[in-house]
Amino acid sequence: MHEATKAPKISSYDYIVIGGGAAGIPLATTLSANYSVLLLERGGSPYGNPNITSVFNFGSYFLDDSPTCPSQKFISEGVINSRARVLGGGTCINAGFYSRGEEKFNKEARLLDEKLVHESYEWTEKVMVFKPMVQKWQSTLRAALVESGVTPDNGFTYDHVIGTKVSGTLFDENGTRHTAADLLQYANPKGLSVLLHATVEKILFKTKGRSRPLTYGVLFEDSLGNKHKAYLKGGPKDEIILSAGALASPQLLMLSGIGPKEQLNAHKIKVLLPQPLVGKGMADNPMNSIFVPSPIPVEPSIVQVVGITQFGSYIEEAGGFNFIFANPSAYQGFSPQMGGFFIEKINGPLSMGELKIKNLDPADNPSVTFNYFKEPKDLQKCVSGIKIILKAAESKAFSNYKYANMTMKDILDLNLKLPVNLRVHANTSSTLEQYCKDTVRSMWHYHGGCRIGKVVDHEYKVFGVDALRVIDGSTILNSPGTNPQASVLMLGR
Numbered sequence: 001m002h003e004a005t006k007a008p009k010i011s012s013y014d015y016i017v018i019g020g021g022a023a024g025i026p027l028a029t030t031l032s033a034n035y036s037v038l039l040l041e042r043g044g045s046p047y048g049n050p051n052i053t054s055v056f057n058f059g060s061y062f063l064d065d066s067p068t069c070p071s072q073k074f075i076s077e078g079v080i081n082s083r084a085r086v087l088g089g090g091t092c093i094n095a096g097f098y099s100r101g102e103e104k105f106n107k108e109a110r111l112l113d114e115k116l117v118h119e120s121y122e123w124t125e126k127v128m129v130f131k132p133m134v135q136k137w138q139s140t141l142r143a144a145l146v147e148s149g150v151t152p153d154n155g156f157t158y159d160h161v162i163g164t165k166v167s168g169t170l171f172d173e174n175g176t177r178h179t180a181a182d183l184l185q186y187a188n189p190k191g192l193s194v195l196l197h198a199t200v201e202k203i204l205f206k207t208k209g210r211s212r213p214l215t216y217g218v219l220f221e222d223s224l225g226n227k228h229k230a231y232l233k234g235g236p237k238d239e240i241i242l243s244a245g246a247l248a249s250p251q252l253l254m255l256s257g258i259g260p261k262e263q264l265n266a267h268k269i270k271v272l273l274p275q276p277l278v279g280k281g282m283a284d285n286p287m288n289s290i291f292v293p294s295p296i297p298v299e300p301s302i303v304q305v306v307g308i309t310q311f312g313s314y315i316e317e318a319g320g321f322n323f324i325f326a327n328p329s330a331y332q333g334f335s336p337q338m339g340g341f342f343i344e345k346i347n348g349p350l351s352m353g354e355l356k357i358k359n360l361d362p363a364d365n366p367s368v369t370f371n372y373f374k375e376p377k378d379l380q381k382c383v384s385g386i387k388i389i390l391k392a393a394e395s396k397a398f399s400n401y402k403y404a405n406m407t408m409k410d411i412l413d414l415n416l417k418l419p420v421n422l423r424v425h426a427n428t429s430s431t432l433e434q435y436c437k438d439t440v441r442s443m444w445h446y447h448g449g450c451r452i453g454k455v456v457d458h459e460y461k462v463f464g465v466d467a468l469r470v471i472d473g474s475t476i477l478n479s480p481g482t483n484p485q486a487s488v489l490m491l492g493r
Contacts, residue, residue: 001045001087001194001195001196002193002194002195002196003195003196003197003222003223004040004195004196004197004198004220004221004222004223004228005197005222005223005224005226007195007198007222007228008228009227009228009229010228010229010230010231011038011193011228011229011230011231012230012231012232012233013035013036013037013038013193013230013231013232013233013238014031014035014036014037014232014233014235014237014238015028015031015035015036015037015038015232015238015239015240015241016037016038016040016217016218016230016232016239016240016241017031017037017038017039017040017240017241017243018040018200018203018218018240018241018242018243018244018252019040019041019042019089019242019243019244019245019248019249019472020039020040020041020043020087020088020089020180020181020194021084021088021089021090021091021180021243021244021245021472021488022089022090022091022180022472022473022485022488022489022492023243023471023472023473023488023489023491023492024039024041024089024241024243024244024472024492025039025087025088025089025180025181025183025184025492026120026123026124026180026183026489026490026492026493027241027243027471027492027493028187028192028194029183029184029186029187029192030186030492030493031191032187032188032191032192033188033191034191035191036191036193036233037191037192037193038193038195038230039192039193039194039195040195040198040200040218040220040230041086041087041194041195041196041197041198042085042197042198042199042200042244042248042362042363043070043084043085043086043087043196043197044068044070044086044087044196044197045086045087045181045196046070046086046087046088046092046179046181047181049070051070052070052086052088052092052093052177052179053176053177054175054176054177055096055171055175055176055177055302056175056300058095058096058302058321059322059323059325060325061082061093062080062082062093062325063325069085070084070085070086070092070093071083071084071085071086071093072084072085072365074247074365074368075422076284076353076368076369076370076442077369077370077371077372077423078421078422078423079284079286079370079372079421079422079423079440079441079442080421080422080441080442081284081442081444081446082442082444083245083247083248083365084245087181087194087196088179088180088181088182089180089245090245090444090485091128091170091179091180091181091485091489092177092179092180092181094170094444094483094485095302095303095318096169096170096171096177096302096303097167097168097169097302097303097304097306097316097482097483097485098125098128098129098158098167098168098169098170098483098485098486099158099159099160099167099168099306099481099482099483099486100121100158100159100160100481100486100487100490101160101480101481101484101486101487101490102160102480102481104478104480105476105478105480105481105487108452108476108477108478109452109475109476109480109487109491110452110458110459111490111491117490120489120490120491120493121158121486121489121490123186123493124183124486124489124490124493125158125168127178127182127183127185127186128170128178128179128180128182128183128489129158129168129169129170129178130168130169130170130171130172130173130178131156131166131168131169132166132168132169132171132304133173134166134304134305135299135301136299137294137298137299137301137319137320137340137401138301138304138305138317138319140397140398140400140401141305141317141319141340141342141392141398142164142166142305143395143397143398144392144393144395144397144398145164145305145307145315145388145392146164146397147392147395147396147397148388148391148392148395149388149391150163150164150307150308150309150315150388151163151164152164153165158486160308160480160481160482161308162308162309162310163307163308164305164306164307164308165305165306165308166304166305167304167306167482168486169303169304180489183489195220197222197223198220198221198222198228199220199221199362199363200218200219200220200244200252200362201219201220201221201227201255201362202218202219202252202255202256202257202362203215203217203218203240203242203252203253203256203468204216204217204218204219204229204231204256205256205257205272205465207272212464212465212466213272213273213464213465213466214465214466214467215232215239215240215465215466215467215468216231216232216234216467217229217230217231217232217240218230218240232467238467239467239468239469240467240468240469241468241469241470241471242450242468242469242470242471242472243470243471243472243492244472245472245473245474246282246446246447246448246449246472246473246474246476247355247365247366247368247446247449248362249449249450249470249472249474250278250279250355250366250449250450250455250474251279251355251357251362251366252362253275253278253450253455253462253470254269254278254279254357255269255357255360255362256272257269257270257271257272257273258272258273258275258278258462258464258465259274259275259276259278259279259357260274260275260276260278260279261274261276263279263356263357267357267359267360269360272465273464273465275455275463275464277451277454277455278449278450278455279354279355279356279366279449280352280354280448280449280451280454281352281354281448281449281451281454281477282352282353282354282355282368282369282370282446282447282448282449283348283349283351283352283353283370283446283447283448283478283479284349284370284372284442284443284445284446284447285345285346285347285348285349285442285443285445285446285479286345286346286349286372286373286378286382286436286440286441286442286443287343287344287345287440287441287442287443288343288344288382288385288386288435288436288439288440288441289318289323289324289341289342289343289344289415289420289439289441290341290342290344290386290389290390290393290411290412290415291323291324291331291334291336291339291340291341291411291414291415291418292339292340292341292342292393292401292402292411293331293334293338293339293402293403293406293411293414294338294339294340294401294402294403295338295400295401295402295403296338296400296401297320297337297338298319298320298337298338298339298340298401299319299320300319300320300321300337301317301318301319301320301321302318302321302323303316303317303318303343303483304317305317306482307388308482309384309385309388311381311384312346312347312348312381313344313345313346313347313381313382313384313385313388314344314345314346314347314385314482315342315343315344315385315388315389315392316342316343316344316345316482317340317341317342317343318340318341318343319339319340319341320336320337320339320340321336321337322336323336323341323343324418324419324420326418326419330417330418330419331418332414332417334414340401342389342392342393344382344385344386344388344389345385345443345445345482346378346381346382346385347381347478347479348378348478348479349375349378349478349479350375350377350378351370351371351372351373351374351375351378352370352371352374352448353368353369353370353371354368354369355367355368355449356368368446370446372437372440373436373437373440379433379436379437382432382436383432383433383436386432386435386436387432390408390411393408393411394408409429412429412435413427413428413429415435415439416428416429416435416438416439418439420439420441421439421440421441423437423438423440425437425438426438445479445483445484446473447473447474447476447479447484448474448476448477449474450462450470450474450475451474451475451476451477452475452476452477453477455470455475456469456470456475460475471491471492472488472491472492473488476488
């Protein structure tokens, strides 16, 4: 890894990969075996930062607004969200939960070689993934889910199967996080150059004498504001691969002249290729949580148990710590250490919005809407998931971890007072539909903007131009499994 300030003004490679996250690192690492590859990452290194590496500091970065923070906040419809700004991408700031996607994802992503899919998962798992040590509160919650009808109990498995299971984690037995950056140990050091704090401003195209624009390089800026150019060597297979994630990949296509004409014109960007579907189909899996205060202490844990229902809602957990990252006084006399969160996420989702650029600065957040719960089916799945949570909280298995005199209405009213988003709403619960809308949060699983079949073809090549692909979460139609990171890592490999 080198700071981009040390990079030459001009350099050339067989492949240039933009974005060192869950897709970009496996891609660059794999290509480095036989080619010269440049990997450009706008953030810094994850190593030596205890906020990233230690499970006990999970989420501390969500409260940090400084420009060097590994996560960058953005807000959509009153819901606070975050995007990664660090080598390793989302694997550095997420809750560490690792679970493979379902068969449907492989079909949608056009990954038809089952053996290769399986080997690609294993390639990641050898380096990054561990079997968690499930403690008492989590075991109790698991039994409560089974008692509530989320069956069978599937034990420990990485696979996406209906029922309740324990899955993998990026945190080892010492609570140390392993990220996609660790996969760089597989790389050929002679073939790969990794630059940090390298912000790509635009992708460069040749148009003269050509029927279709041809990608030939990128313009990027280092932390001191110096400009650098990296070119493709010009071989028949040379390509630029955009793996900057669901926000930055569509944003960079637009900044480079590929996108909806009216948006490009509004920002005086020369239209290289009018493509109205760039930035469309943006989706985020809504999360709703219920904090249940406990009369006995709960050991700290983040997502290791999941209940996968028949109807498309996934129930997860986080116990014994401040999962809303708020002042402890927000818990109204209860304490986050004495209680835990049941978390519900819906699959899909069907509701979608769009992304628009606000200015010409690639470091700025674009404007994005996800239209949470716009589709009635999404809202119905949330309600069904909340019903399972309430059933589990009242189950015999869970009785030691719930105050006997607290009704479910008390618990819902307590949660409506927690500052989980910026939406204005009533302080008491009326219907579960309203509860879902009022307490919606992000599961940080946003995707879309460069969807397969719309912006890229089935080989992830951008329609209408040559030597450019997009391979990351922006291409995804439905968020895979209970957590997309395993599938995105596999896709990159």
